[in-house]
Amino acid sequence: MTEAPVCFYCDSGDLDFPCRRGGAFDIETLASAYFEHVLWDASANGEGGAHWSYSCAFEIAHDHLRLAWDLVLSILPKLESTADAAHFAAGLLEDLIEQHGDELIADIEALAARSDRFKVVLTGVWPQGRRDTETWKRVEAARSGAGHVDDEMDLPPS
DSSP: OOOOOOOOOHHHHOOOOOEETTTTEEEHHHHHHHHHEEEEEEESSOOOOHHHHHHHHHHHHHHHHHHHHHHHHGGGOOSSHHHHHHHHHHIIIIHHHHHHHHHHHHHHHHHHHHOHHHHHHHHHOOOOOOOOOOHHHHHHHHHHHHTTTTTTTOOOOO
């Protein structure tokens, strides 16, 4: 059983941990809700019913590195378009790389080597003041050869 973080909405509100199923943290529940929220923001410029997922995901990205990487792996197949990929890249993934890029670079490189979809998603991540670091150079190398999320193209299936 994975220990769930206590995020803003559950800590200060009355949501009763919507990220949990049967009392245990459920990564797929969070991944689906985060995806729903990102799509809602992209299409309606407002808060959808899964607004809690944003806080939960960023809490995990800040304090729970391996769980955050598992969340990335769970969200990645849910992306339906380059617009989805751009929103995901510029949000959770970018923050995760900015905060934990040195620790995650081997995982990033390995996933990019086997997933064209992830390579495209990586093109939507900006360096956040880390352009001259060795880690950022490795991120750029990992995503090289991929189409950009801002291009009109189909998102690769894997």
